Every structure is written in structure tokens, then in C-alpha cells.
Amino acid sequence: MPQEKLYDDACQDWGFFLVINHGVSESLMKNVMEGCYEFFNLTDEEKKAYEGSDVLDPIRCGTSFNTAKETIFFWRDFLKVLVHPDFHFPDKPKGFSELALEYVERIREIAGELLRGISVSLGLEASYIHDVLNLESSLQVFVANLYPPCPQPELALGMPPHSDHGLLNILIENGVGGLQLLHNGKWVNVRAPPNSFLVNTCDHLEILSNGRYKSVVHRAVVNNATTRLSLAIANGPSLDTIVRPAPGLTDGANNPPAYTPMKYKEYLQLQQGNKLDQKSVLDRIRLQKE
Ligand code: OGA
Ligand code: NI
Numbered sequence: 001m002p003q004e005k006l007y008d009d010a011c012q013d014w015g016f017f018l019v020i021n022h023g024v025s026e027s028l029m030k031n032v033m034e035g036c037y038e039f040f041n042l043t044d045e046e047k048k049a050y051e052g053s054d055v056l057d058p059i060r061c062g063t064s065f066n067t068a069k070e071t072i073f074f075w076r077d078f079l080k081v082l083v084h085p086d087f088h089f090p091d092k093p094k095g096f097s098e099l100a101l102e103y104v105e106r107i108r109e110i111a112g113e114l115l116r117g118i119s120v121s122l123g124l125e126a127s128y129i130h131d132v133l134n135l136e137s138s139l140q141v142f143v144a145n146l147y148p149p150c151p152q153p154e155l156a157l158g159m160p161p162h163s164d165h166g167l168l169n170i171l172i173e174n175g176v177g178g179l180q181l182l183h184n185g186k187w188v189n190v191r192a193p194p195n196s197f198l199v200n201t202c203d204h205l206e207i208l209s210n211g212r213y214k215s216v217v218h219r220a221v222v223n224n225a226t227t228r229l230s231l232a233i234a235n236g237p238s239l240d241t242i243v244r245p246a247p248g249l250t251d252g253a254n255n256p257p258a259y260t261p262m263k264y265k266e267y268l269q270l271q272q273g274n275k276l277d278q279k280s281v282l283d284r285i286r287l288q289k290e
Contacts, residue, residue: 014181014183014216015181015200015201015213015214015215015216016181016190016198016199016200016201016216016218017199018192018193018196018197018198018199019110019114019170019196019197019199020193020195020196020197022110022196022197024103024106024107024110026195028099028102028103028106029103029172029195031099032099032100032103032231033172033174033229033231035093035095035096035099035100036079036144036146036229036231037146037229038093038096039061039079039090039092039093039096039144040077040079040144040146040229042092042093046092047061049090050079050090054272055268055269055271055272056082056265056268056269058081058082058086058088059079059080059081059082059088059089059090060078060079060080060081061077061078061079061080061090062077062078063076063077063078074156074157074158074159074160075147075148075150075153075156075157075158075222076145076146076147076158076159076220077145077146077148078143078144078145078146079142079143079144080141080142080143081100081141081142082139082140082141083100083101083104083140083141083142084104084108084137084138084139084140085136085137085138085139085238087101087104089101089142100142103233104140104142104233107140107170107233107235108138108140108235110170110197111167111168111170111233111235112130112135114168114199115129115130115135115167115168116129116130118205118209118213122209122212122246122249123248123249124246124248124249128246129167129208132208132241132246133167133204133208133237133238133241133243134237134238134240134241135237135238136238137238137239138235138236138237138238139166139234139235139236139237139238139239139264140233140234140235140236141166141233141234141236142231142233143231143232143233143234144229144230144231145158145159145220145228145229145230145231145232146227146228146229147178147220147222147227147228147229147230148227149222149223149224149225149226149227150222150223150224151224152224153221153222153223153224156222157219157220157221157222158178158219158220158221158222158228159219159220159276160219160276160277161182161217161218161219161277161278162217162218162219162276162277162278162279163202163203163215163216163217163218163278163279163282164200164202164203164215164232164234165202165203165204165234165236165264165267165268165271165281166202166203166204166234166235166236166237167201167202167204167205167208167235167236167237168199168200168201168202168205168235169199169200169202169232169233169234169235170197170198170199170232170233170235171192171197171198171199171200171230171231171232171233172192172196172197172198172230172231173191173192173198173228173229173230173231174227174228174229174230175194176223176226176227176228176229177189177190177191177228178220178221178222178223178228178230179191179198179218179219179220179230180218180219180220180221181200181216181217181218182216182217182218182219183216187219200215200216200218201213201214201215201216202215202234202236203215203267203279203281203282204236204237204243204264204267206259206282207243207244207245207259207282207285208243208244208245208246209245209246209249210245210246210249210250210255210257210258210259211245211258211259212249215279215282217278217279236264237264238264239263239264239265239268240263240264240265241263241264242261242262242263242264243261243262243263243264243267244257244259244261245257245258245259256287257287258286258287259282259285259286259287260285260287262285267281267285270284
């Protein structure tokens with residue numbers, strides 16, 4: 001890993017930052033994106049084998065074209081795979097699984113390095129987050145999103161406004177924009193320059209840091225011209241860990257813990273049981289209203 005500082009303190013305000021100097025090869029990034037395209041190009045019959053419904057099913061793929069029920073359409077195909085602590089992966093297309101394994105290992109190293117920096121930025125030991133959240137057995141999810149051109153993009157969204165549940169989500173895209181962050185009440189377009197990672201901070205970092213790092217609300221919009229592909233790797237605590245604000249960051253009178261402790265797995269199930277809506281799950285365990 002490069003030794004220079006990988007993150008910028010501004011990310012506490014934005015909930016988002018870019019990692020440029022990461023050492024992951026361009027060809028690995030390109031090939032894993034290619035594998036995602038090929039997966040989405042499998043026949044419906046082939047993809048059917050990977051349909052799942054529960055948030056903890058190891059492999060799930062599906063489509064969010066729900067023209068019957070929604071007033072706003074979610075214009076997206078997705079593949080979600082649990083890749084750590086146990087590595088699962090579709091066995092098609094050929095070679096995709098090996099690439100994905102190498103890619104998620106590299107991303108885990110980067111996430112680990114960033115979380116060391118973040119621990120230090122909070123005045124904690126560098127290994128604090130790794131140790132208390134049991135990152136040896138961290139939950140890591142491979143999420144590929146395909147947004148085909150949409151004839152009426154103003155009537156649809158690729159993904160509704162939401163925050164992510166884990167610690168850090170690390171995303172790349174195929175050069176087509178569509179990701180927007182909510183910043184000071186306005187939607188801001190963000191693009192990943194070639195070969196860089198877009199990283200956003202997630203709910204469990206907000207909980208652990210007692211609100212010093214905020215999870216960022218974001219959404220994906222669609223366009224009527226070009227297919228967009230994004231690959232987000234979600235890096236979270238270990239599923240059985242109860243996450244609470246770090247005691248070193250709270251004090252009884254001035255800065256009491258602002259979130260109820262909860263097992264990460266239960267949080268995921270709570271999110272799964274509710275519709276994806278801004279920070280509604282985090283709001284449910286928030287003790288101090290802002
Ligand atoms: C996600 C996500 C946005 C995008 O997968 O959680 O927010 O740009 N993706 O695809
Ligand atoms: Ni997200």
C-alpha cells in the first residue's frame with residue numbers, strides 16, 4: 001500500500017471521498033467490470049439459478065423493473081454476492097469468480113488501510129475499528145448494478161435515495177455518470193475519474209464514530225442514451241458484532257452515545273424489512289435527535 005495519506009478530512013463533511021493512488025491494476029478493474037457485463041448478458045434462464053430473496057442469501061440477482069407497483073420505476077438489474085468471510089460466487093461466466101476473488105481481496109486491503117486512517121483521525125488506536133468490529137470475519141458484499149438506457153429518465157430512478165449499512169462502500173463505474181450525493185440539501189453529481197475508487201461512508205461508521213463520520217445519502221439516476229454499470233463493494237463489520245459508539249468518543253454529559261447498540265446482522269434484517277428510504281433505519285436507532 002502507498003504510504004501517503006489515503007483520505008482527506010473533508011470526507012467527514014461529505015461522507016464521500018476518492019482514492020486515486022491505490023495500486024490495484026487497471027487490468028484487474030477492467031476485467032472484473034467485463035465479467036459483470038457478461039454476467040448480465042447471461043440468459044434469463046441461466047440467471048434464474050441465482051435468484052434469492054433474503055438479505056443473507058449468498059447470491060442474489062434480479063431486476064428492479066417493477067412497472068406494475070411503483071409510481072417511480074427503479075431501472076436496474078443487480079447481482080449481490082456475499083464474498084467474505086466465506087467466498088461465494090456464481091460459476092458463470094467462466095473465470096469471473098477467480099477475478100472477483102482477487103478484486104475483493106484487494107478492496108479489503110484498501111478498506112482496512114482506510115479504516116486504520118479513520119481510526120487515527122478519531123483519536124483511536126489505528127487497529128481500533130479492525131479489532132472491535134472483528135474485521136477478520138468482516139461481511140463483504142459484491143454488488144454489481146446495471147442501468148440500461150431508460151426512455152423516460154425523468155420518470156425513473158436507478159436506485160432510490162438511501163445510505164449504505166456497512167462501514168465503507170468502494171465503487172467503480174464504466175465512465176457513465178449517474179451517482180448523486182445529497183450534500184447540504186442538494187443533489188450533487190459525482191463521477192469516478194478513470195482508475196479511481198469512489199468511497200462513501202456508511203451507517204456503521206456513523207454509529208461507531210458517534211456521528212463524527214456521517215453516512216451519506218445517495219441515489220442513482222438514469223439516462224436515455226447509454227448503459228451504466230457500477231460495481232460497489234460493501235465492507236462492513238462482522239455479522240455477529242454488536243456495534244456501538246466507541247466509548248472513547250463519548251462522555252456522559254457533553255457527548256452521550258447517540259445510537260442504540262445493535263448486532264450488525266439484526267440491523268441488516270431491519271433494513272431488509274423496510275423499504276429503502278434515506279436514513280430511515282439509522283434514524284430508528286438514533287437516541288439524540290439532531
Ligand atoms: C449501491 C449504490 C450507486 C450506483 O450499490 O449501494 O448506491 O451508482 N450504487 O450504482
Ligand atoms: Ni448505496
